Amino acid sequence: MAYIETNHLTYQYRLFEKQLGFKNGLRDFFHRRYQTKQVLTDVTFTIKQGEKVGLLGPNGAGKSTLIKLMTGILQSDQQALRIMGVHPDHNDYHFLRRIGVMMGQKSQLNWDLPAVDTFKLLRSIYWVDSSTYQARLHKYVTMFGLQSVLDVPVRKLSLGERTKLELIATLLHGPELLILDEPTLGMDIVSQREFHAFLNQINQDDGVTIFLISHQMNDIEAVAERILLLLDGQIQFDGSVTKLMNTVKQPERPLTLTNVPTHAIIATKDAQLTVKPEQTVVHPQTADSTITFKTAALDQLHVETPSLEDILYSLFRKQGGPQ
Numbered sequence: 443m444a445y446i447e448t449n450h451l452t453y454q455y456r457l458f459e460k461q462l463g464f465k466n467g468l469r470d471f472f473h474r475r476y477q478t479k480q481v482l483t484d485v486t487f488t489i490k491q492g493e494k495v496g497l498l499g500p501n502g503a504g505k506s507t508l509i510k511l512m513t514g515i516l517q518s519d520q521q522a523l524r525i526m527g528v529h530p531d532h533n534d535y536h537f538l539r540r541i542g543v544m545m546g547q548k549s550q551l552n553w554d555l556p557a558v559d560t561f562k563l564l565r566s567i568y569w570v571d572s573s574t575y576q577a578r579l580h581k582y583v584t585m586f587g588l589q590s591v592l593d594v595p596v597r598k599l600s601l602g603e604r605t606k607l608e609l610i611a612t613l614l615h616g617p618e619l620l621i622l623d624e625p626t627l628g629m630d631i632v633s634q635r636e637f638h639a640f641l642n643q644i645n646q647d648d649g650v651t652i653f654l655i656s657h658q659m660n661d662i663e664a665v666a667e668r669i670l671l672l673l674d675g676q677i678q679f680d681g682s683v684t685k686l687m688n689t690v691k692q693p694e695r696p697l698t699l700t701n702v703p704t705h706a707i708i709a710t711k712d713a714q715l716t717v718k719p720e721q722t723v724v725h726p727q728t729a730d731s732t733i734t735f736k737t738a739a740l741d742q743l744h745v746e747t748p749s750l751e752d753i754l755y756s757l758f759r760k761q762g763g764p765q
């Protein structure tokens with residue numbers, strides 16, 4: 443049985459259609475009219491225990507909606523979604539104990555209290571025994587080097603410190619599945635890397651399955667072994683970052699050559715280019731980073747490989763799947 447399984451998962455919101463004017467307002471009161479907004483259509487994928495999966499998609503693609511369905515905040519068809527063998531329900535305590543959810547824009551830490559006070563509260567809510575709690579707290583706080591800020595009211599901490607404490611709060615009850623929605627928003631690059639290293643460590647040490655939504659490409663590249671691309675409400679790609687880079691028809695990039703000798707021939711992996719004497723810019727069909735020279739004597743050759751961000755930019759702009 444798959445650890446996480448969606449099977450033609452479809453979701454639409456129902457929106458109240460409000461009419462303008464007093465008379466229409468009165469009519470609305472007795473005869474409400476609704477329209478529907480299709481957000482997810484036939485979303486099908488499976489995730490194995492211990493995987494680190496990134497969910498990518500443009501604004502409004504339905505990523506948060508999918509998370510709300512996965513955590514039982516929104517309800518879907520029973521057969522369309524199974525998480526750890528059950529249909530998610532946000533009233534199911536046993537289910538909630540097994541997952542941890544961190545939303546970058548929502549905090550569970552009390553602003554006026556030190557983080558350790560919220561940790562103690564969470565320990566009681568989740569019935570974590572004292573020795574397990576102490577061991578986890580010690581491990582996580584040491585990994586992040588946050589010993590000195592545990593007793594400081596949260597409002598006095600930097601955003602980076604708060605975010606790391608937020609992650610610790612999410613993990614104290616020992617969830618097997620960690621769902622993260624934009625966790626590194628606003629973090630500097632040093633804190634981001636510490637955060638990535640932490641996630642990879644808990645995945646390795648404790649086998650925590652990680653489901654990560656982020657618009658930060660470095661989050662995805664540093665953590666996710668596999669990405670799901672949500673476009674037009676459907677999973678349009680499922681595979682590794684490398685596979686996405688190889689699958690997607692990459693935007694054509696000019697090669698800028700200087701001091702090209704007469705009829706210098708450059709071989710790419712898949713094709714050969716013959717450079718005409720005066721030509722200093724060529725547009726190869728298949729440019730990649732493994733270009734070799736057959737006839738050397740080029741002074742300078744710079745090949746730019748498109749980044750993941752470039753690839754996603756072109757995909758998100760046209761809102762279509764990889765071709």
Ligand SMILES: Nc1ncnc2c1ncn2[C@@H]1O[C@H](COP(=O)(O)OP(=O)(O)OP(=O)(O)O)[C@@H](O)[C@H]1O
Nearest residue numbers: 455457479481499500501502503504505506507508
């Ligand atoms: N409660 C709601 N009622 C009606 N429509 C909603 C509701 N919540 C979200 N939507 C709509 O559903 C679509 C998907 O929203 P969702 O928040 O899931 O997207 P997202 O991929 O998480 O976007 P972002 O990257 O901006 O966070 C959007 O068009 C949004 O306006």
